[in-house]
Amino acid sequence: MARTSDRRIEHLLRRAGFGARPDEIDYYTEMSVTQAVDALLNYDNIVDDVDAFIGKPGYVNTTNRGQFLPQSNIVDARQRWLFRMVHSDRPLQEKMTLFWHNHFATGYNKIAGFLGAAEATRYFAAKAEQDPGRVRGQVEMLRDNALGNFRDILVNIAKDTAMLVWLDGRTNTRAMPQENFAREIMELFTMGVGAYTEEDVYAGARVFTGWNLARPGAAADGSQHYEFVYNAAQHETNPKTFSFPIYPDGNRTIPGRSAAQGMQDGLDFIDALAASPNTARYLATKLYRFFVSEMGPVNNGFVERVASVYLQSRYDMKAVMRAVLTAPEFWDQSAYFARYSWPVEFVVRALKDIGWVGFSVNDALAPLQNMGMILYEPPDVAGWDPGQPWFSTGAMLARMNFAATLAANQRFNLATQAKLTLASRSPDTLLFHMTSALRTAPLDGGVASEWANYLRATGAWTGSDAQIQAKASGLAHLMAGSPEYQLV
Amino acid sequence: MKVTRRQFIEGGVAAFTVTFAAPEFFVDVARAQGAHARNLVVLYLGGGNDSLSMLVPYNDPFYRVRRPTLAVPAGQVLQIGTDGSRVALGLHPRLTGLKQIFDQGKLALIQRTGYENQSRSHFLGTDIWSTADPNNPQALGWVGRYLDSLPSPVDALAGWNTTGTLPHVLQARTAVPSIANAAGYSFLSPNGGAEAAAERETALRIASHVPVDRPELAFVYESSRAALSTLDRVASVATYRPATAYPNNGFGQAMQAVAGAMVRAIGTRVFYVTTGGFDTHSGQNVNAAGGAYFNLMATLNDGLFAFYNDLRSQGLLEDTLVLSFSEFGRRISENGSQGTDHGSASVMMAIGGRVNGGFYGTAPNLNLDPRNPTLENNAADVRYETDFRSVYAQVLDSWLGTDSVRVLGGNFRKGGLGFI
Numbered sequence: 001m002a003r004t005s006d007r008r009i010e011h012l013l014r015r016a017g018f019g020a021r022p023d024e025i026d027y028y029t030e031m032s033v034t035q036a037v038d039a040l041l042n043y044d045n046i047v048d049d050v051d052a053f054i055g056k057p058g059y060v061n062t063t064n065r066g067q068f069l070p071q072s073n074i075v076d077a078r079q080r081w082l083f084r085m086v087h088s089d090r091p092l093q094e095k096m097t098l099f100w101h102n103h104f105a106t107g108y109n110k111i112a113g114f115l116g117a118a119e120a121t122r123y124f125a126a127k128a129e130q131d132p133g134r135v136r137g138q139v140e141m142l143r144d145n146a147l148g149n150f151r152d153i154l155v156n157i158a159k160d161t162a163m164l165v166w167l168d169g170r171t172n173t174r175a176m177p178q179e180n181f182a183r184e185i186m187e188l189f190t191m192g193v194g195a196y197t198e199e200d201v202y203a204g205a206r207v208f209t210g211w212n213l214a215r216p217g218a219a220a221d222g223s224q225h226y227e228f229v230y231n232a233a234q235h236e237t238n239p240k241t242f243s244f245p246i247y248p249d250g251n252r253t254i255p256g257r258s259a260a261q262g263m264q265d266g267l268d269f270i271d272a273l274a275a276s277p278n279t280a281r282y283l284a285t286k287l288y289r290f291f292v293s294e295m296g297p298v299n300n301g302f303v304e305r306v307a308s309v310y311l312q313s314r315y316d317m318k319a320v321m322r323a324v325l326t327a328p329e330f331w332d333q334s335a336y337f338a339r340y341s342w343p344v345e346f347v348v349r350a351l352k353d354i355g356w357v358g359f360s361v362n363d364a365l366a367p368l369q370n371m372g373m374i375l376y377e378p379p380d381v382a383g384w385d386p387g388q389p390w391f392s393t394g395a396m397l398a399r400m401n402f403a404a405t406l407a408a409n410q411r412f413n414l415a416t417q418a419k420l421t422l423a424s425r426s427p428d429t430l431l432f433h434m435t436s437a438l439r440t441a442p443l444d445g446g447v448a449s450e451w452a453n454y455l456r457a458t459g460a461w462t463g464s465d466a467q468i469q470a471k472a473s474g475l476a477h478l479m480a481g482s483p484e485y486q487l488v
Numbered sequence: 489m490k491v492t493r494r495q496f497i498e499g500g501v502a503a504f505t506v507t508f509a510a511p512e513f514f515v516d517v518a519r520a521q522g523a524h525a526r527n528l529v530v531l532y533l534g535g536g537n538d539s540l541s542m543l544v545p546y547n548d549p550f551y552r553v554r555r556p557t558l559a560v561p562a563g564q565v566l567q568i569g570t571d572g573s574r575v576a577l578g579l580h581p582r583l584t585g586l587k588q589i590f591d592q593g594k595l596a597l598i599q600r601t602g603y604e605n606q607s608r609s610h611f612l613g614t615d616i617w618s619t620a621d622p623n624n625p626q627a628l629g630w631v632g633r634y635l636d637s638l639p640s641p642v643d644a645l646a647g648w649n650t651t652g653t654l655p656h657v658l659q660a661r662t663a664v665p666s667i668a669n670a671a672g673y674s675f676l677s678p679n680g681g682a683e684a685a686a687e688r689e690t691a692l693r694i695a696s697h698v699p700v701d702r703p704e705l706a707f708v709y710e711s712s713r714a715a716l717s718t719l720d721r722v723a724s725v726a727t728y729r730p731a732t733a734y735p736n737n738g739f740g741q742a743m744q745a746v747a748g749a750m751v752r753a754i755g756t757r758v759f760y761v762t763t764g765g766f767d768t769h770s771g772q773n774v775n776a777a778g779g780a781y782f783n784l785m786a787t788l789n790d791g792l793f794a795f796y797n798d799l800r801s802q803g804l805l806e807d808t809l810v811l812s813f814s815e816f817g818r819r820i821s822e823n824g825s826q827g828t829d830h831g832s833a834s835v836m837m838a839i840g841g842r843v844n845g846g847f848y849g850t851a852p853n854l855n856l857d858p859r860n861p862t863l864e865n866n867a868a869d870v871r872y873e874t875d876f877r878s879v880y881a882q883v884l885d886s887w888l889g890t891d892s893v894r895v896l897g898g899n900f901r902k903g904g905l906g907f908i
Contacts, residue, residue, distance in 0.1 A: 168770045171825035176824015176825065179823075180767075180769045183830070193612050201608070369652070371652075372666075380610065381610070392654045392665060393667065393718070394652065396712050397715040400675070405676060444697070444702070445700075447694055450693055451690070454690040474679050477678050481691065483705055483712055484705065
């Protein structure tokens with residue numbers, strides 16, 4: 001497990017992925033940094049077959065309750081996503097999917113309250129090719145478009161079944177416009193608070209009147225499902241005027257249209273939001289915080305540069321992410337370990353570093369909840385509150401305890417590796433071996449010697465199997481539970 | 489050995505008695521001393537509470553006109569009298585416990601609380617209510633700033649957040665623990681016996697020193713240290729078995745943990761609890777048993793009433809103040825989805841043994857006339873009458889015994905708010 005590798009590659013994989021398995025380190029270390037960025041961005045060249053390995057030996061386990069049903073059981077959907085984070089060879093796709101899930105934060109519970117548990121899971125996690133009604137769940141849509149066009153993602157989100165329930169668009173009618181989606185698409189999905197007025201919210205609600213749900217298909221073969229419908233009879237046809245330009249010529253008014261043509265209102269509005277320089281900067285700022293640094297103020301040069309790539313490429317997220325991953329700010333030494341890992345980032349990275357054999361991702365779900373993160377269940381439409389708020393005492397304890405659980409699970413593997421690499425010869429060789437496997441932010445003074453003292457506590461060094469099992473797992477616990485390891 | 493806050497205060501008082509010096513210090517110590525047994529429970533109603541369904545102006549003719557499906561029938565509200573503007577008011581029918589608390593004079597209803605140009609955004613709105621600073625909603629929380637103002641070192645359990653992640657209201661320089669589940673608050677180890685003990689000692693020793701010049705890392709260290717150094721005290725809370733039955737839901741269990749912390753006297757002064765689901769844009773269903781808003785009221789009522797009864801039987805009611813807030817009230821007229829959209833001013837509640845119960849401020853008049861001075865936004869929303877910061881000021885000055893001007897960064901004291 002001890003490994004030598006390029007620190008830059010490790011940094012890249014912590015950000016563009018969820019850390020690195022030993023085989024990922026080997027694979028990417030063969031490349032230059034430029035080639036590695038290319039490989040991560042051009043993941044379409046790599047076959048997307050990760051789901052086929054669920055339940056296979058050599059991979060992290062999942063736990064079945066009868067059958068494994070990620071299309072209809074939210075717990076299984078969570079397991080499948082964690083499995084992908086550990087084992088996908090398209091790490092940036094999974095990382096961007098998480099970014100979008102947080103950006104378009106939609107919560108399972110409200111959908112389940114309306115549609116029931118199995119149906120709600122479907123609208124988050126169904127893969128179209130496996131669904132009798134060809135339903136593609138919201139997060140699968142985001143995954144398919146992880147580096148797609150942002151305007152297309154917005155259109156898909158506006159028509160997304162889970163979103164139409166989550167932000168009540170299904171009830172947005174001519175007589176009574178529903179403001180929920182109109183507000184959040186401006187505030188949270190595109191331009192940001194302050195870039196629109198209350199009157200814009202009211203006008204935006206009218207724009208999306210009639211963007212409702214229908215329920216085609218047959219109950220008998222399971223193809224019956226909810227899907228977006230433009231309900232012309234419920235569309236409000238008057239002109240809608242905004243405080244910001246809707247059209248490239250600066251016109252701020254969406255013209256009155258016949259009800260039959262009225263769906264174009266929403267498309268015009270989404271085009272305007274996608275084209276807004278406020279959206280460009282809002283997204284660039286979020287990308288900076290998620291991929292580059294959470295320390296200090298957001299770098300304005302980065303934001304302006306990435307925002308202009310966004311606008312010039314007409315919202316092409318692959319071009320945008322290339323700009324992010326090649327930015328000098330991304331590669332600056334000060335950006336290394338300058339983010340607080342999200343709970344799933346921590347959990348998956350620890351699995352990749354310490355080992356997953358014999359461990360079920362199902363046993364990470366309760367710890368993740370204690371760390372403050374349930375996939376498919378962001379706390380509200382603004383998503384999670386990343387950064388320091390992840391590190392409440394209870395959440396920090398949950399991280400330490402997850403490290404303990406994982407280390408306990410890998411006692412024998414850790415000892416075996418230590419034996420094979422001769423790391424068992426002394427406390428110092430074991431410490432060196434382990435610090436090579438679990439990369440951390442620069443250790444604060446005294447930490448390494450405290451770890452060394454721990455290895456020497458409780459008795460003389462014998463290098464026996466029992467001692468290595470105890471000390472290697474105890475050290476893995478202390479290291480993955482350390483403050484420095486929480487930074488990525 | 490660490491000096492606890494209580495020891496500091498007691499020492500401070502002794503010092504004063506001897507010297508009769510430093511009047512400024514006297515004020516501080518007296519304030520702190522007055523506050524030393526007092527608890528504040530901050531209750532956040534997440535999503536924007538439709539306070540017109542919680543405290544119902546059931547005789548206002550426009551109430552029924554504007555809420556054809558959502559209005560609570562006059563015959564069903566729990567009538568609790570009329571306010572200073574002679575508006576007859578009633579509690580939601582499911583708030584039977586709160587009605588009893590009101591009748592005992594221990595529930596204050598502070599009407600039309602809000603601020604100028606109130607944000608209708610959940611997030612900006614919550615930030616503003618949390619910081620008490622509409623001009624700098626990224627500031628530390630107002631309760632966090634209160635904790636920071638306590639004599640140093642502030643005990644690691646001075647605050648207790650009962651949710652998983654730290655709410656903005658408690659963000660502070662002081663690390664405030666988030667302990668969603670006291671029973672799970674223990675230190676696991678891959679080993680047993682002496683090895684496990686050695687791990688815990690090592691972790692605590694490492695966490696107890698402060699990284700120099702690395703504030704971002706020092707923050708994580710502080711969380712780690714706070715967790716490891718409070719394990720045993722928190723464990724004592726997990727064993728609390730109240731005589732009163734609390735509801736088996738998140739809010740009820742959080743209130744039980746708060747009561748447990750008080751009974752075990754672990755030193756916590758400020759608690760944060762929340763109950764969510766108030767963003768009732770559709771299917772609000774105020775009236776039917778099992779309806780969305782009806783359930784919200786059930787959760788709120790049953791958790792608070794169990795807590796109230798528990799504290800009363802423990803003799804701790806006099807030491808406790810519960811203060812509720814929500815990011816905004818809701819639109820007066822119902823929407824086409826039998827729900828209500830984001831609005832403006834709403835009602836805050838204060839509950840406690842030393843609360844002077846009753847109505848504070850006046851109810852809105854729901855008349856649709858755009859010139860109606862109790863409304864705003866063309867009579868769509870309730871206009872604030874009492875700045876929410878004046879309510880905070882009252883709590884800081886008269887309950888927590890500190891200087892509200894210092895914590896709030898301005899003088900928001902207002903007469904007629906003697907609810908505590």
